[in-house]
Amino acid sequence: xxxxxxxxxxxxxxxxxxxxxxxxxxxxxxxxxxxxxxxxxxxxxxxxxxxxxxxxxxxxxxxxxxxxxxxxxxxxxxxxxxxxxxxxxxxxxxxxxxxxxxxxxxxxxxxxxxxxxxxxxxxxxxxxxxxxxxxxxxxxxxxxxxxxxxxxxxxxxxxxxxxxxxxxxxxxxxxxxxxxxxxxxxxxxxxxxxxxxxxxxx
Numbered sequence: 001x002x003x004x005x006x007x008x009x010x011x012x013x014x015x016x017x018x019x020x021x022x023x024x025x026x027x028x029x030x031x032x033x034x035x036x037x038x039x040x041x042x043x044x045x046x047x048x049x050x051x052x053x054x055x056x057x058x059x060x061x062x063x064x065x066x067x068x069x070x071x072x073x074x075x076x077x078x079x080x081x082x083x084x085x086x087x088x089x090x091x092x093x094x095x096x097x098x099x100x101x102x103x104x105x106x107x108x109x110x111x112x113x114x115x116x117x118x119x120x121x122x123x124x125x126x127x128x129x130x131x132x133x134x135x136x137x138x139x140x141x142x143x144x145x146x147x148x149x150x151x152x153x154x155x156x157x158x159x160x161x162x163x164x165x166x167x168x169x170x171x172x173x174x175x176x177x178x179x180x181x182x183x184x185x186x187x188x189x190x191x192x193x194x195x196x197x198x199x200x201x202x
Contacts, residue, residue: 005152006031006141008070009121011058012045012186015202016166017158018132022202024152025136031155032071032118033144036064040159043073043117045186049092052179056085056186058117069144073117086110089188096174098195102131106188128187132199168201 004027010017021028036042043058059081061074086107093099105127114120129136147153158164170181171194182189190198 003150003152004028005154006148007154008034008040008042008158009118009125010041010045010158011043011117011121012047012056012124012188013041013128014046014158014184015168015187015190016164016184017041017154018128018134018187019166019168019202020154020158021136022134022199025134027151028136028138029151030122030138030140031144032069032140033142034070034155035066035144036060036068036070036073037066037156039161042070042121044160045188046160047089047092047186048173048175048179048182048189049088050175050178052175053182053185054088054092056088057081058120060117071116071118074115075113075117075120077113082110082113093174093188093192096192099192101195102188102191105131128191131191132187132202133196134199134202171201 003024005020005024006029007021008031043060045056047054047056059076059078061076064073109124114123164184166184168183171190173181173189173193190201194201
């Protein structure tokens with residue numbers, strides 16, 4: 001077992017994120033006090049749509065600056081992004097083998113409103129861990145620490161703009177024939193396509 005690790009909370013995180021959770025699952029710390037960094041997986045997910053990669057982005061309330069703690073970041077409902085995201089998930093995965101298997105758990109994420117992004121992503125993580133049957137031990141940071149000497153720090157390394165060397169074995173994707181295999185998408189891509197076998201890909 002590897003040493004413990006500190007993670008951010010993400011929206012429908014990429015497969016790489018869960019690969020790292022599995023490797024460090026007995027000692028995980030989730031960051032609550034970092035300043036909110038824009039253009040990260042904290043409020044975006046990448047799925048496999050009929051036309052290739054599609055970003056699903058949760059809008060953040062106006063006034064959220066780089067000095068706002070992640071736990072205080074509010075979600076904006078100026079437009080109905082929940083409806084758009086759920087429709088995108090249905091369009092992309094309705095034909096997948098296991099969409100209906102997970103649908104009831106996930107649809108409530110797009111029917112109820114959460115005020116804070118952190119609370120929303122924490123709720124999402126709990127659902128995904130249950131769906132993956134992944135038992136991890138975790139706690140939350142009590143304050144912000146810039147550097148951790150005794151934990152592996154994933155707060156900046158899992159990022160949509162950072163090239164990753166992470167490789168996972170391919171699996172069937174609904175639109176693979178059209179777009180080719182797209183690696184390291186949101187974990188829901190793996191779940192919808194592989195169902196209970198998903199954990200073996202992590």
